[in-house]
Amino acid sequence: MANGLSISEFKEPGKYDRAELFIAKINGTTKDENGKPNKLFKRKDKEQFFEVKIDSETGKEAWNKKPIAFKDIPSGRIYKRLDTGEFLTISEIEKTAEFGSSSGSGGGADKTAAVESMCCYFASYLFNPASGMDSFKQIEEKKDLLKYTGALTKFFKNKSNSKFVQAFDKDTALSFDDCLTHWSTKNKSDADWMYTFISTANIIKKRGRKFQHPVYFHRGSPFMDKIYAKKKKCETHNKDLVKSGAAPNELKEGLQKIGDDKWNPGDIWMSTVNPEKDPFSWTPQFMKKNMQTHVCDWPSLQQAVYESAIVGETLGISLKKSGKSANIKFFNDINPSSVKPSIRYSGFTFGNGDFFNSADVYIEFNSGKIQFRPYATTKSWQGEIKGTKASGGKAGGAPTNYYAELFFGRSIDKTEKIASGTWQEFKGTIGGKGKNISEKKKIYELYKKHNQNQKTKKNSTVKIKIDASPNPLEKLSKKDFARTKDKKFHYYTYQGVNQFVSFEDFQILGDNYTNQRTKKFAPDRFYFGKYMGLALVDVIESGQPVSQNAFASELIRFAMSNIDNVSSFYWKIY
Secondary structure, three states, rough: OOEEHHHEHHOOOOOHHHHHHHHHHHHOEEEEEOEOOOOEEOOOOOOOOOEEOOOOOOHHHHHHOOOHHHHHHOOOOEEOOOOOOOOOOOOOOOOOOHHHHOOOOOOOOOOHHHHHHHHHHHHHHHHHHOOOOOOOOOOOOHHHHHOOOHHHHHOOHHHHHOEEEEEEOEEEEOOHHHHHHHHHHHOOOHOOOOHHHHHHHHHHHHOOOOOOOOOOOOOHHEEEEEEEEHHHHHHHHHHHHHHOOOOHHHHOHHHHHOOOOHHHHOOOOEEEOOOOOOOOOOOOOOOOOOOOOOOOOHHHHHHHHHHHHHHHOOOEEEOOOOOOOOOOEEEEOOOHHHHHOOOOOEEEEEOOOOOOOOOOOEEOOOEEEEEEEOOOOOOOEEEEEEEOOOOOOEEEEHHHHHHHHHHHHOOOOOOOOOOOOOHHHOOOOOOOOOOOOHHHHHHHHHHHHHHHHHHOOOOOOEEEEEEOOOOOOOOOOOEEEEEEEEOOEEEEEEEOOOOOOOOOHHHHHHHOEOOOOOEEOOOOHHHHHHHHHHHHHHHOEEEEEEEHHHHHHHHHHHHHOOOOOOOOOOEEEE
């Protein structure tokens, strides 16, 4: 049974933010991940979504006081549903995932597994003639979020219908009820995924007319395992080609091992092939009959995936949260203009242009940018595409370095190319007062060399509370910074007056860096991110435009799972 909210729990250490979320939702001041007001609550044990107001002047005053006056909040039914006028106690409002609930998961199903599997079930419903539906009508209001779930629950209780969805979370099969329970109970803060389930199913059905019933939808299934086993076989085959000197240029050295998602990022697959059989019936022309029917070289497998998809046999689909309206894009469709998009390097920016504002760097190109930043403080460093329809595509340090070597003839943070397979991110801790001065000086010299050449550049601005004791910024030199005091908001502002600061001020700012997102003290993260980011910028800026453009093109295509001779055909729905 689902639990209700509790004022007493809100008062417990570490849980005050849940109380602030509760009143923010009522006031309509909190947003969901799409930037829309997040105002919906759920009645305990009932599949109903609604907005609430506090129907008590005393209650309003207590809830909106800073800090919240818990002792003054009246008990009883003071929370009024705006849709029905019903009055509720706070304990009758469900404690959903955003308020810390851990209950209600479909057998412990992972969030990603649950939502991707729901997309499978919704799409399968439209492809099955027994449903009698060719498309879903998109819902318009959040109160109708569960409009279709009753019909799908009944439909998929019939094994003759549910067998066409092969959905798994690791080794556990997920029924429609498992997915629905997880989504509608544990994952309530993402309730508007329903819009995506509907729009995704509709566009798959519209653009997938070649796929005729029976159509199977797969998520983490044994059939998908067989698909990626073929990719693994190609990896092994390519290593043999590398040893013999016959591997394609794109696959020598650093790219012998290709991640599954770089070969094909299909979150789900649809297929008319019986799940007990092997995927991809296409085989290379003129293959000798006594040879095994599998294809085990990259170009042949790439062709097999494409041929299989266009005839309506097997297709990988990458899913993004689309909302009410879904778009579709084809990748690796053997059309040279789509396989090699025109990508041009256009410069770089550290964070928002203020070098000391973040630990990242943006490498910019003509249609977007890729953000490189540290992960797990100093354990890894990777890039992620931002600001394009391919947003979310990633490239780790190793492939980034591979392309740096390929087009600039030197490894990142080196003056020349080092032995293949030996490169790694800087491993060590630079942060800390008075420590690792040599590395800090190296970062500083690169900072002086490149900071003024950013596409967007701002002089450094740092704020600190007036009552901070000790104030680590009071030692910033007056020649580099002008200090102003804001009594109203109780902070000092240190405004940089030069394009770059002295080494002494550089250390003060670096040694006292605070992560802007977490608000936590993080000098190790700052120095690691800047060390790697500046080293990358230094390599790129050392090259000629033709090499810079080639580097940007191949790196972005790698992040987009669009590698020559390797990456295979898929749909991206977004």
